[in-house]
Amino acid sequence: MTKGIKKGLTSYGDLDFSLFLRKAFIKAMGFSDEALNRPIIGITNTYSEFNPCHGTVPQLITAIKRGVMQAGGMPFEFPTISIHESFAHPTSMYLRNLMALDTEEMMRAQPLDAVVLIGGCDKTIPAQLMAAASADLPAIVIPTGPMLTGHHKSERLGACTDCRRYWGKFRAGEIDQAEIEEVNAKLAPTAGTCTVMGTASTMACIAEVMGMSLPGAAAIPAVYSERLRNAEATGRQAVTMAENGILPSKIMTEKAFTNALIVLQAIGGSTNALIHLTAIAARRGIKIDLDRFDALGRQVPVLVDLKPSGQHYMEHLYEAGGLNTVLTELRPLLHLDALTVTGESLGNVIDAATPTPGQEVVRPLSTPLFPSGGIAVLQGNLAPNGCIIKHSSATPGLLQHTGRAVVFNSLQDLADRIDSPDLDVQADDVLVLQNSGPIGAPGMPEAGYIPIPKKLAQQGIKDMVRISDARMSGTAFGTIVLHISPESAIGGPLALVRNGDRICLNVAARRIDLLVGEDELGLREQSRTANIPPREKVQLITESGYRKMFIKHVTQAHIGCDFDFMVPDEIAGSAPLALFTDGTRLESGNMP
Numbered sequence: 001m002t003k004g005i006k007k008g009l010t011s012y013g014d015l016d017f018s019l020f021l022r023k024a025f026i027k028a029m030g031f032s033d034e035a036l037n038r039p040i041i042g043i044t045n046t047y048s049e050f051n052p053c054h055g056t057v058p059q060l061i062t063a064i065k066r067g068v069m070q071a072g073g074m075p076f077e078f079p080t081i082s083i084h085e086s087f088a089h090p091t092s093m094y095l096r097n098l099m100a101l102d103t104e105e106m107m108r109a110q111p112l113d114a115v116v117l118i119g120g121c122d123k124t125i126p127a128q129l130m131a132a133a134s135a136d137l138p139a140i141v142i143p144t145g146p147m148l149t150g151h152h153k154s155e156r157l158g159a160c161t162d163c164r165r166y167w168g169k170f171r172a173g174e175i176d177q178a179e180i181e182e183v184n185a186k187l188a189p190t191a192g193t194c195t196v197m198g199t200a201s202t203m204a205c206i207a208e209v210m211g212m213s214l215p216g217a218a219a220i221p222a223v224y225s226e227r228l229r230n231a232e233a234t235g236r237q238a239v240t241m242a243e244n245g246i247l248p249s250k251i252m253t254e255k256a257f258t259n260a261l262i263v264l265q266a267i268g269g270s271t272n273a274l275i276h277l278t279a280i281a282a283r284r285g286i287k288i289d290l291d292r293f294d295a296l297g298r299q300v301p302v303l304v305d306l307k308p309s310g311q312h313y314m315e316h317l318y319e320a321g322g323l324n325t326v327l328t329e330l331r332p333l334l335h336l337d338a339l340t341v342t343g344e345s346l347g348n349v350i351d352a353a354t355p356t357p358g359q360e361v362v363r364p365l366s367t368p369l370f371p372s373g374g375i376a377v378l379q380g381n382l383a384p385n386g387c388i389i390k391h392s393s394a395t396p397g398l399l400q401h402t403g404r405a406v407v408f409n410s411l412q413d414l415a416d417r418i419d420s421p422d423l424d425v426q427a428d429d430v431l432v433l434q435n436s437g438p439i440g441a442p443g444m445p446e447a448g449y450i451p452i453p454k455k456l457a458q459q460g461i462k463d464m465v466r467i468s469d470a471r472m473s474g475t476a477f478g479t480i481v482l483h484i485s486p487e488s489a490i491g492g493p494l495a496l497v498r499n500g501d502r503i504c505l506n507v508a509a510r511r512i513d514l515l516v517g518e519d520e521l522g523l524r525e526q527s528r529t530a531n532i533p534p535r536e537k538v539q540l541i542t543e544s545g546y547r548k549m550f551i552k553h554v555t556q557a558h559i560g561c562d563f564d565f566m567v568p569d570e571i572a573g574s575a576p577l578a579l580f581t582d583g584t585r586l587e588s589g590n591m592p
Contacts, residue, residue, distance in 0.1 A: 003040075003113050003242075004036065004037065004039060004040050004113060005022065005026070005036045005037075005040065005111055006019060006111070007040075007111040007112070007113070008108070008109065008110070008111050010022065022111075036074065038072060038073050038074040039073040039074065039113040039114070039239055039242040039243060040073070040111055040112055040113050041073045041075050041112070041113065041114050041115070041116065041235065041238045041239060041242065042075075042076055042077075042078060042107065042110060042115040042116070043061055043064050043065070043076065043078070043115070043235075044077075044078065044079075044103065044115065044116065044117050044128070045057065045061060045078060045079045045118070046079075046119065046120070046124060047061075048084070050082070050084055050087040051082045051083070051084040051087065051120075051121060052084070052188065052191055053084060053120040053121035053147075053191070053192060053193045054082060054118070054120050054124075054191075055192070055222075056191050056192065056222050056223065057118055057144065059231075060118055060142065060144065060227070060228065061077050063228040063229070063231035063232040064116050064118075064142070064234055064235035065077070066232050067232035067233060067234060067237075067238075068235040068238060068239055069235075070235070071235070071236040071237075071239035071240065072239060073113075073114075073239035073242065075235065076112075078106060078110065080099065080102050080103045081098060081102045081103075081127075082121075083095050083096070083099055083121060083122075083123050083124055083127070084121050085121060085123075085446075085473070090441060090442065090445060091443040091444065091446065092122060092123045093123060093444045093445065093446075093471065094443025095123065096123040097127070097130075097550070097554070097561075097562060097563055097566075098546060099123065099127035099131075100126075100128075100130040100562075100566075101131075103117070103127060103131035104130070107131060107132075107135040107137050107139075108135055112137060114137065114138035114239070114241050114242035115138070115238070116139075116140055116141075116142060117129075117131075117139055117140070117141045117142070118144065119141055119143055119144070119207075120143055120144030120192070120200060120204075120222075121144075121200055122198070122199035122200050122270075122272065122474070123199075123276075125141060125143065125200075125204065125206075125207055126276035129141070129207065129210075129252075129276075129280045130279055130280050130283055130562065132212070132248045132252075133248055133249075133252055133280055133283035133284050134283050134566070136247050137247070138241040138242050138246055139212070139241075140212065140213065140214070140237055140238050140241060140341045141207045141212045141213045141217075142213060142217055142230065142231055142234045143193070143200075143203075143204035143217055143218060144191075144192060144193060144227075145193065145204075145219075145220050145223075145224070145227045146192050146193050146194065146195045146200070146219070146221055146313075147159065147190045147192030147194070147221070147222055147223070148189060148190045148223065149195050149313050150186035150187060150188070151186065152182065152186050156313070157183065157186050157187050158187070158195035158307065158313045158314075159187045159194045159475070160196070160198065160473060161194075161198070161308045161475045161476070162183075162187060162307075163187050163475070164449070164473075164475065164476055166180060166187075167180070168452065171451065171452070171454055171457045171458075172452075172454075172457040172458050172460070173457075173458050190221075191222050191223060192221060192223065193222070194474075194475050195314045195315065196306060196307040196308060196314065196475050197270070197306040197307065197309065197314070197474065198270055198308075198473060198474035198475035199273060199473065199474035199475075201218065201219075201314050201474075202264065202267065202270040202272075202474055203270075203276060204217065204219075205218045205219075205267055205323050206263065206264065206273060206277065208323050209256075209259050209260055209323065209327065209334075209346070210251065210252060210259065210338075211256055211338055211340030211342075211349075212251060212252070212340075212341060213234075214230060214233055214234055214237060214341065214342065215324060215342070216322050216323075216324065216353075217230055217234070218322060218323045219314055219317050219318040219322035219323060221314070221315055221318060244343065246339075246341060246343060249284070250339055251339050251340065251341065252281075252284050253338065254286055255337070255338040256338045256339075257281050257284075257288065258335055259335055259338055259346065260277055261293055262300050262330060262333055262334060263323075263327070264373075265296060265297045265301075265372075265374055265375060266300050266326060266329075266330055266373065266374075267302070267304045267306070267326060267374070268302040268308075268309030268369070268370065268374035268390075268392045268393070269374060269375075269474070270473075270475075271375055271388055271390050271471065271472065271483070272473075272474055273474070274288075274375060274388060275471070275483065275557055275561055276560070278559065278560035279559075279560030279561060279562040280560075281560075282560050282562060282571050283562070283567075285568050285571065287571055290377045290386045290388075290558060291377065293377060294376060294377035294510060296373065297372055297373030297374075297377070298373070300333065300373045301365065301368030301369070301370060301373065302368055302369045302370035302372075302373065302374050303326060303330075303363045303364075303365070303368050303369060304363075305361050305363065306361070308393040308475060308476060308477040309369065309370065309374055309390075309392040309393045310369055316361045317361050317362070319356075319361075320356050320359035320361035320362055321353070321355065321359060321362075324349075325355070325359060326362050328350055328353070328355065329362060329363075329364060329365055330365075331350060332365075334346065336350070370392040372391075374392035374393070375388055375389070375390055375391075376388065376389050376391050376507055376510060377510065378507070378510050378511060378512045379510060379511065380511045380512040380513040380514075381493055381513050381514055381521075382467070382493050382497075382503070382512050382513060382514050383484045383492075383493070383494075384485075385485035385486055385556065385557075385558045386483075386558050387467075387483050387484040387485065387512060387557075389480065389481050389482065390480070390482075391507050393476075394463075394478060394480070394507075395463040395478070395479050398464070398465050398479040399479065399505070399508065400506050400507065400508060401428070401430075401479075401504075402502060402503065402504040402505070403428045403429050403430040403503060404426070404430065404500055404501070405429070405430050405498070405499060405500065405501040405503050406423070406425045406429045406430065406431050406432065406499060407432045407497055407498060407499050408431070408433050408434065408450075409434045409435060410435045410436075411436055414433055414447070414450065418450070418451055418453055419451075419453065419454040419455075421455055423453055423455070424499075425453050425455075425456065426456075427456055427464065429464065430464070430465045430466070430467060430505070431464055431465070431466040432466075432467055432468070432494070432497050432503070433447060433450055433466070433468035434468070434469070434489075434495060435469075435487075435488050435489050435495075436448070436468050436469055436470035437469035437470065437484075437488065437489055437490075437492075437556075437557070438487060438554045438555070438556060438557065439487060439489045439490060439551055439554060440469065440488060440489030440490075441470070442547070442554070443550070444469075444471050444561060445470055445471065446471050446472050446473045446476075447470040447472075448466065448468045448470040448471055448472035448480055448482045449472040449473060449476040449478065449480060450466040450468065450480075463478045463479055465479050465481070465503075465505055466479065466480045466481065467480075467481040467484065467494075468484065468494075469483070469485070469488055469492065469494055469557075471483065479505075481512055483558070484557075485556045485557045485558045486556055487557075490556075491525075491528070493521070496514070496521055496524045496525060496528065498524070501514060501515070501516055502514075502515040502516075549563075553565060555567060559571075
């Protein structure tokens, strides 16, 4: 196989001329023939002044280049799209697939023997893993790492669970404008990703357990010198991977995805991670079955005491030994023979780590933080293809609840009416948001964290049952049903909910149901189809470019919200992913 500078020559009809031309232009950058004869290691530069989660990327690149050259390779950095949650309109999820396409095609187009993928903010590592799964070029991920926490009035603060907690206090009138501005200045004191178990940290942990990052990479704080040493080691390992042909297809196997889903439940990870893992797995031809994921969640408890499910922050997980402490506890449940970027098995990686005695952040399997996994999958007449709830961060008293629906038919309707003093709403109602899914928004925004109506917040109400076809931030908390599929914009049952309908949530039974008769629902469906054309058809008339492609081709949440042309045709009929190890059946009473 052709490698290095001779790989993937531009088409001029004369390969010798193509190489001649390529070498001429790269020499304009100051490279010698000796340098160009080494393995070429690409490094994705995802730095952006709009992306504070990636503020340390320039330093990471320097360290990675140092490691590449130590191992005899030649580093080449190149830019890709950079996405930050707070600087992505209409939503970062709308841009995830674009970043995946960009990264994949740059990996294919350039003469790379291996690539180092620098990710951090929520959608960046998922996009990069999607790209790596498709391109199947030796690839290794290094997360930018979590930021450190700040302090306010002797209380530790961390973005972004505490962002939401203090904003709730402000909406309720518990703190004033001056204090919320003071808090705002202290929530994100350093560069790096959110310092709780949000989507960024969840995906960093998933990359590590799947074997796509070096051991320890997930939890090292962004501004620690150890993060730079980890980057240097990542550069060295990229050269080894190029020389030994360690491909993503050898690492991202069914066993690796099973391990990732076990860890997702055990860390109380972000609900977003299930969509991302589904998309990544689909690109490898692997189907993640929601029912089996839920069965796994009933057996694997939450072990990590981090916000939003617990009390601590990512820097505490780092001090407790990082993800390896979690993996050590989960060892009986994992596929230990799964390959990692080190060339070693996951079991060997776990065994090689130094234990951290006396730590209190990671609970033992015998005394977990929460008795089952962080995420439950619900079925019912509102969600024929399923939906999810992060019950580890919900209000226990609301996990079985029946209430009256208060419906918002769009994001704009929600913004216009949620704080109206005339809104007909009570504390035991169920807030319903429609048309906020992949197509309806578009982009499936993190709007599922519907704010408590201001007049109820001012009465001290902290949580309500909320349901939507949207997502929520991994840093959020509350009794919130998400990812209802199919979404309302394409005629899913959620579109038929009306104000005053009764909705029943029963998490123990894994049910979410609209208590309206089939005859009435049939009449509503007839009225909907007769008078309201499917939203995507309306949009396709007026939209163009990427937006039109997105609306036309994005899949539903239970398939991963990837583009339909990136999902193998046979994925819907493929065998579901086996979610248990061969050696250990997680039967009731069989947990250690």
